[in-house]
Amino acid sequence: MRVLTAVAALVSVFAVAGNAAPVTLDLAKIGDPLAIIVQQGATQVVSTLFGSTTDKHSSTTHQSTTHQTSSKHSSTTSSSSSSSSSSQAAPSPSPDTSSSDGGIPDGQGNNFNTPSGAVKFPWNYGNSDNVVPVTPGSDNGGWAMSPNQKCRPNSWCPYACASGYYSAQWDPSAALYNGQGSMNGGLYADSNGKLSKPFPDQPFCKQGMMNAFVKNTLGQSVSACQTVYPGNEAMIIPTVAQPGGTAPLNVVPSSYWLGTSSQFYVNKAGSSADQCIWGTESEPVGNWGPYIFGGGQGKDGNTYISVQYNPLYTAQGYSTSDVYNVRIDCVQGNCNFPSGGQCKCEKGKCSVDNGCTVTLPQGAVANFVLY
Numbered sequence: 465m466r467v468l469t470a471v472a473a474l475v476s477v478f479a480v481a482g483n484a485a486p487v488t489l490d491l492a493k494i495g496d497p498l499a500i501i502v503q504q505g506a507t508q509v510v511s512t513l514f515g516s517t518t519d520k521h522s523s524t525t526h527q528s529t530t531h532q533t534s535s536k537h538s539s540t541t542s543s544s545s546s547s548s549s550s551s552q553a554a555p556s557p558s559p560d561t562s563s564s565d566g567g568i569p570d571g572q573g574n575n576f577n578t579p580s581g582a583v584k585f586p587w588n589y590g591n592s593d594n595v596v597p598v599t600p601g602s603d604n605g606g607w608a609m610s611p612n613q614k615c616r617p618n619s620w621c622p623y624a625c626a627s628g629y630y631s632a633q634w635d636p637s638a639a640l641y642n643g644q645g646s647m648n649g650g651l652y653a654d655s656n657g658k659l660s661k662p663f664p665d666q667p668f669c670k671q672g673m674m675n676a677f678v679k680n681t682l683g684q685s686v687s688a689c690q691t692v693y694p695g696n697e698a699m700i701i702p703t704v705a706q707p708g709g710t711a712p713l714n715v716v717p718s719s720y721w722l723g724t725s726s727q728f729y730v731n732k733a734g735s736s737a738d739q740c741i742w743g744t745e746s747e748p749v750g751n752w753g754p755y756i757f758g759g760g761q762g763k764d765g766n767t768y769i770s771v772q773y774n775p776l777y778t779a780q781g782y783s784t785s786d787v788y789n790v791r792i793d794c795v796q797g798n799c800n801f802p803s804g805g806q807c808k809c810e811k812g813k814c815s816v817d818n819g820c821t822v823t824l825p826q827g828a829v830a831n832f833v834l835y
Contacts, residue, residue, distance in 0.1 A: 568651065568659050569593075576600035582614040583621060583657045594626040594669040598700050608650065608692045608700060610742070617657045622650035622695040625669035627703040628712030632666045634694050634721050641722060649694035649721075672726075673715040675824050676759050676769050679831040680705035682788055684733040686834055688757060689740035689750055690714060691727050699729045699750045702737035705834065713832070715759035715767060725760025729753045729774065733788055733834075745780050752776050754787045755809070756819075757832060765826055771809055772819025785812035788834050792820075797828030 572588035577600060585606030587595045598604060602611035608624040608631075615621035625631055631649060638645025651659045661668075680686055685706050689699035705711040716726050731739045731753040743752030754777045758770040771792060773784045791808035794801075800823040801807055807820035814820055824830055 568661060574600070574606070576606045577602060578605050579603050579614055582616060583653045583659065585615070585623075586651075586659060587623070593667065594629045596624045596626050596701075598624050608695060608698075610696060610698050610700070613696070615653060617653050617655050620648040620650055620652055621659075622692050623668070624692070624701040625714070628672055628674055628714055629669040630672050630714050630716050630720060630726075631668070632670045633662055633668060636662055638694060639722070641724070646694050647696055649692065672712070673717060673759075673761055673767055674712060675767055675829045676713045676715045677710050677829075677831050678703065678705040678713060679710045679793075679833045680707060681833060681835045682733050683707050685736060686731060686733055686788075687735040687737055687739055688713065688728040688730045689753070691729075693724060693727075694721055698742065699727075700740050702740040703728070704735075704737055710831070713757065713759060715769065716761065718761040718763050718765075720760070723760075723763065725758060725768075728757040728759075730755035730757055730790075748777055748780065748782055752780070754782070754784060755790060758821075767824040767828075768821055769824065769830060769832075770819055770821040771807065771832060772814060773809055773812075783812065784809070791833045791835065792822045793831045793833050794822075795829050795831055797825065799824055799828045799830055 569586040569591070571584055571586055572591060574585065574588040574597075576585050576597065578584045582603070582605060585597060585600065587593060587597065587606070589597060597606035598608050599611045600606040604611055604613050605615065606623075607613075607615045608622040609615065620635055623631060633650055635645050635648030635652070638648045640646060651661060653659050678686070678688055685704055688703045688705070688711075690701035690703065691697045691699045692701060701714075703711050703713060713728065714726055716724070729740075729751050731749050735749065735753075739749040739753075741750045743750040745752070748754070752774070754774055756772050756774050759767065761767045769792065771790050778784055789808065789810040791806070791810070792799075792801075802816050802820050802822075804815055806815050807822045808815050809819070822830060
């Protein structure tokens with residue numbers, strides 16, 4: 465079996481086992497997953513380590529407004545040729561305190577904005593379900609939707625979870641990465657606005673892999689903005705690493721929706737959750753931030769994490785040499801690094817062109833170190 469890595473318009477193959485001839489596939493036809501698996505000697509895709517979309521991530525349209533995003537997994541590979549182990553103290557993963565499998569709350573006394581015709585957000589701050597309200601004063605009223613979107617009857621309404629947790633609710637009939645149902649995350653509101661939980665036996669938020677953290681050695685805070693998927697893919701779910709602090713990234717397991725992975729747009733130093741928004745050419749925040757991090761567990765049980773400079777940031781003429789550096793460090797277990805034994809983006813250049821990936825076998829833990 466061989467793994468194809470998507471780093472350009474065409475993908476190339478390296479051998480995992482055997483010496484079969486190389487295969488080149490056109491991403492315009494097969495999409496842009498993080499890694500593609502083909503049988504030895506074959507030219508057809510068998511499966512992907514992480515599902516993705518075709519050209520959906522090159523431009524995302526939302527409420528008649530087109531926002532550019534970079535390709536979701538284009539620079540991430542599952543190739544790791546050198547191994548590194550570490551005895552450094554790893555951040556202590558919290559015990560899995562996923563919420564109870566209880567019913568949907570009734571608002572918990574929140575005074576969030578609920579526009580006419582909208583469905584009220586059912587949680588308040590500090591709830592035991594690990595649900596985090598997003599811009600509750602805007603039209604979305606706390607839902608993980610763009611600020612000018614409403615949760616309406618007869619629709620799906622995504623919600624955000626705390627750092628290190630992921631939403632365990634989505635449309636069970638949604639089976640296409642970029643087709644019908646790809647925006648159907650969270651809870652369903654019927655014609656009367658009554659919310660229902662598609663997986664009643666599952667909590668609202670579940671703990672992720674807890675094997676990748678952001679370690680901020682800078683003097684200012686930095687926000688990593690996760691995209692909502694399934695959902696409108698807005699980068700509005702914040703993880704904020706305080707100066708000198710460490711924060712968990714929500715790296716999802718292979719059981720997550722269609723095996724998809726997590727993507728984070730990472731802002732400049734001095735940013736907060738307020739910068740987890742759609743950016744613009746003149747305001748390089750959110751999808752225009754300088755870095756993109758990725759992470760997710762493959763069907764092989766390994767976790768793959770990646771870092772790259774954001775092509776949108778550089779295309780606009782912003783200098784990557786003027787921002788902080790990022791290095792992936794192994795802090796527990798054995799981590800497999802690319803050729804050269806390191807994965808970093810420093811002073812405008814990454815150790816691997818177009819970004820690099822580190823493989824975390826079970827038991828391994830790594831930090832995205834900001835320095």
